[in-house]
Amino acid sequence: MDTHIEPTRPTIEPTPHLRPHAHFTPDSTWMNDPNGLVFFGETYHLFFQNNPSGATWGNLSWGHATSTDLVTWIEQPVALWHTENEFIFSGSTVVDHDNTSGFAAPGQTALVAIYTSSYTSASPLHGRQAQSLAYSVDGGQSWTTHAGNPVLDRSSGEFRDPKVFWWGGGDGYWVMVAVEAVDRTVVLYSSPDLRSWTYLSKFGPSHAVAGVWECPDLFLLPVAGTDLHRWVLVVSLNPGGLAGGGGAQYFVGDFDGVTFTPERISETDDPTSFDWLDHGRDYYATVSFDNVPDNRRLMVGWANNWDYANEIPTAPWRSAMSLVREVDLVEDVDGRRRLRQRPVLPPEGLGVTVLDLTVPLTPGVVTEITVSTEDDADPWVLTVDGASRTITADRHECGNVDFHPLFASRDTARLVGDDDTVQLQVIVDASVIEVFAQGGLVTLTQQVFPRAPLTKPRVRTHQPST
Structure with a gap:
């Protein structure tokens, strides 16, 4: 039976002056990676790695917050609870418009969460990380765990963080990018229904490889001022970030539905020659929203660093998300294409x-x-x-x-x-x-x-x- 522990508030001295106004923070618990970012029903949904029982890492579940403006967030009840058999690690959520999964009844649209089950010592799959499903047919208010979980199991202890998107139009299929973290590789799979998956290809190791790879994302972006579009593959790693601890790098290239091919591979191992999402210490696990209108690509990162995340002096919560950033590509005079990130700014008077x-x-x-x-x-x-x-x-x-x-x-x-x-x-x-x-x-x-x-x-x- 699935069980969970109700949250309790930390007892250390509160620090209200340190709580951001426009960067999401949980009310009284721990948070790390953003998960399952999706737009549905005129609402942006931000799910996140959450310890519902405390303000340090553990008991990982999916917390949930919603917004209509990408600045003001309302924390919702925990969406996916950990159990004695599994922690609910990072993943993504898609809108299954055509009901390919079969989870929706007539007149319904299913949101499907694809997440990593990290199996505990109480599970027959102890030590494994595999990909599982949960679905919601009421706009993300309540969730049902798929009885056939896990849906993708490589018998690996480091296979995680699935990011799923639809590729190829009406005759297309779902594509999953996930990582074999210790191998520093991104692995790609396809599926017609989110339940059965077929291996496509892998990418990596490449560029920054000093730490494990995590939280991949793959999406198509316009090149500003041109008619061109290029694919961008984002990979976080820890340690080995440019500023120390965790960081997030990206590759610009092409995806043909099977294989991602980068345009540029640095000829040196100098990390400053790689492409980084951010040059600070506190930007990690960055992923993008699914189903955003007008094909806008919006991203959110975890504004923290694993070097000291469990000890930052805030209470009763720990960790904030970055501002939402809208991204596209810009071409240099030398032809190198770089990611451009522009924040969704808070209105005046919000205290920012x-x-x-x-x-x-x-x-x-x-x-x-x-x-x-x-x-x-x-x-x-x-x-x-x-x-x-x-x-x-x-x-x-x-x-x-x-x-x-x-x-x-x-x-x-x-x-x-x-x-x-x-x-x-x-x-x-x-x-x-x-x-x-x-x-x-x-x-x-x-x-x-x-x-x-x-x-x-x-x-x-x-x-x-x-």
Whole structure:
């Protein structure tokens, strides 16, 4: 019988000033990867890895939140509960418009969640990770576990994080991208009905391989200003991220319904030559929404890092999501196609500081953007260096940095192109700061834990002494 434990609130001192306004946080529990992102019934659904019983990792289930504007989120009851036999690991949700799965009755439309069953010692499949289904016919309010689970089992202990989409129009099929995490490979399968799956191909290892691969996504994007479209494969890894700990990389290429082929493979193992979704310490497990109108591609990442995630000093919750980002591709003058990420911004008056700046990129000129408390304490500093053409976010002095030895950091991103100025958008939302440079071609996300809200920005441009 499926059993679960009702949530209890942590007893440590609450930190309400650190709760973001526009970045989703659970009310009183632990959260990690975003799961099952889907638009249905005029509502965006955000499912997420959740410990319903505490504020550290464990008892993994699917939490649930909804929004109509991608900024204001309402937490819903837990959607998929862990049991004594399995944890409910990451996955995706699709709208089964044509009822290929057969889960919907006449007049109904099924939402189908495809997730990883991580089997516990109480299960005959102990130690395995396999893919399972649950479905909802009431718009995501209640869920039924498929009696035939698991639907895809490779007898592996590291096979997880299925992202599913429809490929090929009316005569197409479902495609699943998942990972063999320790092998650093993405594996692809096809299915006519979400229940039976056939192996297609694999991709990897490639580029960043210092950690296990997780949370893949594969989708088609337009190339801005052209009639072209290209496929993008996203893979998170931990450790081995550019800034340390976890990170997310991407590959641009082609998908023919069977095999993904990248356009570019770096000729060096220098991680700065790879394509990264974000250059900060706190952006991981990024995946996109299914069924969004007008073919918009919207993504959300986990604004945290496994190096210190269980110990961040927030209560009664732990972890926030990033802002939703709309993405497309932009082609450089050298023909390299890069992902452009633009945030869905909160409205004025929500308590979020949004700075829009144009900063010189003159050799020998340095610009410092500082955001501090009203009494000039706990500064967070973003430095733009015209000589090195970099931005660096420094949180060493921004409030509580001593809770973990790996937290305090300076994270650097190299700007692209040769413009003589850089446009910056800096979004400060309590304990999460997101930086979008060059229209979103370069992004950088960090958590901060100041003793009071960061509300006082200052900008200083100078020539450093030699």
